[in-house]
Amino acid sequence: MADGASYSVLVAGASGYAGALAARLVERHPRLELAAVTSRSDAGRRLADLYPHHRVDRELEELDLDRHARVDAAIVAYPHAASAPVVAALRARGVRVVDLSADFRLRDVATYERWYGAHPEPALVADAVYGLPELYRDRLRDATLVAGPGCYPTATILALAPLAPYLDDVVVDAKSGASGAGRAPTDKTHFVTVDENVSPYGVGRHRHMPEIDQELAARGARDVTVTFTPHLLPLDQGELVSCYATLTEAVDVAEVFASAYADEPFVELSARPPGVRDVRETNVCRIHALADERTGKVFVFAAIDNLWKGTASQAIQCLNLMLGLEETTGLLP
Amino acid sequence: MADGASYSVLVAGASGYAGALAARLVERHPRLELAAVTSRSDAGRRLADLYPHHRVDRELEELDLDRHARVDAAIVAYPHAASAPVVAALRARGVRVVDLSADFRLRDVATYERWYGAHPEPALVADAVYGLPELYRDRLRDATLVAGPGCYPTATILALAPLAPYLDDVVVDAKSGASGAGRAPTDKTHFVTVDENVSPYGVGRHRHMPEIDQELAARGARDVTVTFTPHLLPLDQGELVSCYATLTEAVDVAEVFASAYADEPFVELSARPPGVRDVRETNVCRIHALADERTGKVFVFAAIDNLWKGTASQAIQCLNLMLGLEETTGLLP
Amino acid sequence: MADGASYSVLVAGASGYAGALAARLVERHPRLELAAVTSRSDAGRRLADLYPHHRVDRELEELDLDRHARVDAAIVAYPHAASAPVVAALRARGVRVVDLSADFRLRDVATYERWYGAHPEPALVADAVYGLPELYRDRLRDATLVAGPGCYPTATILALAPLAPYLDDVVVDAKSGASGAGRAPTDKTHFVTVDENVSPYGVGRHRHMPEIDQELAARGARDVTVTFTPHLLPLDQGELVSCYATLTEAVDVAEVFASAYADEPFVELSARPPGVRDVRETNVCRIHALADERTGKVFVFAAIDNLWKGTASQAIQCLNLMLGLEETTGLLP
Amino acid sequence: MADGASYSVLVAGASGYAGALAARLVERHPRLELAAVTSRSDAGRRLADLYPHHRVDRELEELDLDRHARVDAAIVAYPHAASAPVVAALRARGVRVVDLSADFRLRDVATYERWYGAHPEPALVADAVYGLPELYRDRLRDATLVAGPGCYPTATILALAPLAPYLDDVVVDAKSGASGAGRAPTDKTHFVTVDENVSPYGVGRHRHMPEIDQELAARGARDVTVTFTPHLLPLDQGELVSCYATLTEAVDVAEVFASAYADEPFVELSARPPGVRDVRETNVCRIHALADERTGKVFVFAAIDNLWKGTASQAIQCLNLMLGLEETTGLLP
Secondary structure: OOOOOOEEEEEEOOOOHHHHHHHHHHHOOOOEEEEEEEOOOOOOOEHHHHOHHHOOOOEEEOOOHHHHOOOOEEEEOOOOOOHHHHHHHHHHOOOEEEEOOOOOOOOOHHHHHHHHOOOOOHHHHHHOEEOOHHHHHHHHHHOOEEEOOOHHHHHHHHHHHHHHHHEEEEEEEEEEOHHHHOOOOOHHHEHHHHOOOOEEOOOOOOOOHHHHHHHHHHOOOOOOEEEEEEEEOOOOOOEEEEEEEEEOOOOOHHHHHHHHHOOOOOEEEOOOOOOHHHHOOOOOEEEEEEEOOOOOOEEEEEEEOOOHHHHHHHHHHHHHHHOOOOOOOOOOO | OOOOOOEEEEEEOOOOHHHHHHHHHHHOOOOEEEEEEEOOOOOOOEHHHHOHHHOOOOEEEOOOHHHHOOOOEEEEOOOOOOHHHHHHHHHHOOOEEEEOOOOOOOOOHHHHHHHHOOOOOHHHHHHOEEOOHHHHHHHHHHOOEEEOOOHHHHHHHHHHHHHHHHEEEEEEEEEEOHHHHOOOOOHHHEHHHHOOOOEEOOOOOOOOHHHHHHHHHHOOOOOOEEEEEEEEOOOOOOEEEEEEEEEOOOOOHHHHHHHHHOOOOOEEEOOOOOOHHHHOOOOOEEEEEEEOOOOOOEEEEEEEOOOHHHHHHHHHHHHHHHOOOOOOOOOOO | OOOOOOEEEEEEOOOOHHHHHHHHHHHOOOOEEEEEEEOOOOOOOEHHHHOHHHOOOOEEEOOOHHHHOOOOEEEEOOOOOOHHHHHHHHHHOOOEEEEOOOOOOOOOHHHHHHHHOOOOOHHHHHHOEEOOHHHHHHHHHHOOEEEOOOHHHHHHHHHHHHHHHHEEEEEEEEEEOHHHHOOOOOHHHEHHHHOOOOEEOOOOOOOOHHHHHHHHHHOOOOOOEEEEEEEEOOOOOOEEEEEEEEEOOOOOHHHHHHHHHOOOOOEEEOOOOOOHHHHOOOOOEEEEEEEOOOOOOEEEEEEEOOOHHHHHHHHHHHHHHHOOOOOOOOOOO | OOOOOOEEEEEEOOOOHHHHHHHHHHHOOOOEEEEEEEOOOOOOOEHHHHOHHHOOOOEEEOOOHHHHOOOOEEEEOOOOOOHHHHHHHHHHOOOEEEEOOOOOOOOOHHHHHHHHOOOOOHHHHHHOEEOOHHHHHHHHHHOOEEEOOOHHHHHHHHHHHHHHHHEEEEEEEEEEOHHHHOOOOOHHHEHHHHOOOOEEOOOOOOOOHHHHHHHHHHOOOOOOEEEEEEEEOOOOOOEEEEEEEEEOOOOOHHHHHHHHHOOOOOEEEOOOOOOHHHHOOOOOEEEEEEEOOOOOOEEEEEEEOOOHHHHHHHHHHHHHHHOOOOOOOOOOO
């Protein structure tokens, strides 16, 4: 395609938090064109009524593959299990897909099925590339199916990947704002429940665990136990992972991180512990790593915006790679 | 009943915010005994699981009048229209009732029906006393049916009643925390909707308006137009009404309020504008009134906790009066 | 200057909330170049350390006119009285200035001095154009000194200007997030003071009042009393003004607003009451106006981001006009 | 002293968050009498103006030992180093003291001096009993000097003490509301800094660490490394510690906790992870402990209100013991 030309993009599942943000990012992207936005639950409503602050004045439609699959690419923001069949149908029509569900994140179908139930499209799993550009940049350039990582895995893997070969024992205490729980109103997301509160959830059984294990192993971690516990905080967007690790050998932590991320456009190494405000509404992961003399452990703190780098803007970063565009297009502040 | 004896109290509808707090206040009251807590939606669950911070370890039951009506009094925390039949049944068995719904607040049934639809028990309306002790103390001592005021009317009427005969034009801009919207999870009460936000709602048509008009008229207001607009704030409990009024004649505002509320145990006149924090988890209404020279208007700011003085603790204040107890029993900090 | 060329801009007072945001907006503006950022209190520190989320990695310098006045324009974000002398010095060297303080907002020096004390540069007052593009677009194109409006006046004047000739009695109840109180840590801005709270402040004596009176009079209001009361809310950025007005004659409210703002790029007329979330981090003022049948009044609700349209992004909008650029450059989402 | 008689109590340093709350709890206590409230910074102001919600209408005075030391007991809420001399002077006059500073928490003076600097009254250290009633109940009954624990140590020690003999490697990720940072307004406690944010602080060097080490060792922990990292959350009161531990031998976690805390009036064992809302404004520590099969670790989550059980109400609990009162007096909900 000629330089400067645009690629048409469908966003399916655009009425949720992640899909709506993806639609906004596509619409404002200088090289992408928002072909359509679809929704299973809110077809007929305008996106600008659901999310005035996104200022995407488009009507949500029922997904109709005959009309909507005539695009260069699609971002699919469906729940797991519901996503895979749509992804399969889009790919059958030659559409490149970034899937934001869990359906293609785990390379081992058996592991997927242990955590999520029967996989609707197991044959496609092998085609998927894990959508973390900092780890899979080259493969993403050739990918036609990308599995967008979970928000917690994004931050956790970026925090720990450089240390993966040396990791022994890892505790990850994660904290997320309420948008991570999704748009569905429940007792757990009621303002009165979340406000002035903090509590752990999914203790010992959060579905993002196997994804973290898979990617750390892929980076050289051996028999590492990762203890992962998320907490819900009274804020809307933002995620902080606090990682405490024992290492199998002495390493120069600063050097390891500097060399891992020196050229990364969206990873910032910070001399101070980050706050989630530092990265709000950006595609940036901000990391502070240090060796703690007192305990002999390594501490790594990583902050992202769960809806941006944790989901929607990272999907754009992947799309940029898949389409041969500059990786940072449409994502710089 | 002998001095020091206890009165048994049923709380019907105890799974909502107001009912649950009423149950807690009854349980800790030195002269009341919590006979039972019932719930239409959560029967079988324990109140301490729904609301750990209330520490009322009782099982919610289905309401069974044969068992539950053998009490001295009941607090009914049902939605309007659902409440009146339960109130009628309890009264038929001789139970004194404080009803927290709108069903008995409006003395004119036609007005009720214009705002809420058909009234299920219009014959009972004449028996009800409006449960604002500062205005109806004497009648509450003899009452067997009390209509607990709405939270906004509680603050607004306390703010304006002393000036009622002189009021000409009144603008009430009201602000409430999210607990005022009730426990049901909806788009409007989702943390992400409320957080970092403020917006008006019910503009020009909030159901608390006729109640305010009724009570100001009862205090001598003539043909007063009250403009009332509530706003939803990112906090859980607390309500502030900001009232801006034109008066028909010059009055000494400080004197009017001092004489109206000098002996009130739960009205505080403050030299500074109140914040809702000042009254959090108390039965206090804190008021700051002043004559503004620049505009010639009177400003009155009144703060309450919408779940306490605005609903549940005010119900206890009424119960104390109905049962011949000291009005402040169980309510002082 | 040739099409596409850049203009160099100094931001003086860049360590405060408004100045720091102005620096960010200048740095990312396609036609402006951030020449320098200066600070009286934080010279030597890096802006990216004070405000990581702005990602403006520049050192704050002491203001040195010999070096820093060699620019096309300056944004001055000093407190009132401190600002005027710096503005005078910059103008003496031919620099176009947008001043964010109150020093040049009031065209009547006596009024200024009644509210703020002696004016340091009264002779300059007549040169200033009030920096509200929706009212003064043409004059701003020729202006060399622009007085950026206060945040409350921005929202209030946009809410009421279309109705100015018909206004009789106006009550403005304003609500603002804590960033409006500035960066200085005080008892009033402590998290524990603001959180779970709402209270009025500056009752009857807020300094933004005369500015509102001045501009409504300029639009044809006659002897209008504006009652203005701000409230502090537990949120960081965002401002809502709720205006309740009596009109001297019947007007078609929808029509008046539609015709006033039909072509405005940054005023949105909304069919629903706005929330401040709708305009967060944008230069947009979102307005909902309606005639209320019950009271005969007009209600107008206007939401802005106090740091953006209320201060810093509006300054860029003015700069665009002053420099002959497209008004929306660098400000569209 | 005859049954039912009162003990007079001085609260020194009553203008801070902890001291003010202590004054409120003393004033409402059925067996204590608030003799005086003093303040170094706010003498002459009324406590009810600083903290309207406490409703303690007393004037803050300059501390004058000749007048103020004629009491049965004192709660001293001064900063470390400033506290010890006042404590010494009070004790010289026979006053029982609960000190809320760090000055008497560490039994090893050298350790104190490594973390805090020179100790002003090292000779008194040996007299102090650590004010955690769940561990030192008997000794507190005879104590005349009690060192109120830090808020983080209170929650952390209660979470880990039952497991102390089996602990090997412990990671404590702690989360606290902003009141823990004290009343002084700073950049770090500004609403805009805290709101919508979460970040670690005091990484690797928080002063509460040695206190935790000391008490776990006293309960039988051997050579345990405790990794402790606090985080600041956007809420006012509340503290959650999330503890992840490796054990040296298999233990029945549920049994260990049940037997440790079966009779504790203020420790609640919960079947679900606690939220800080569950314990807001109570003297309760709510704990959820579980053995995690996947990792082989023990997880313990403990929630307290940092100003209540973490500081002021725990001081009352200690006072009750010191004065021979029922331990729960004035502290039950």
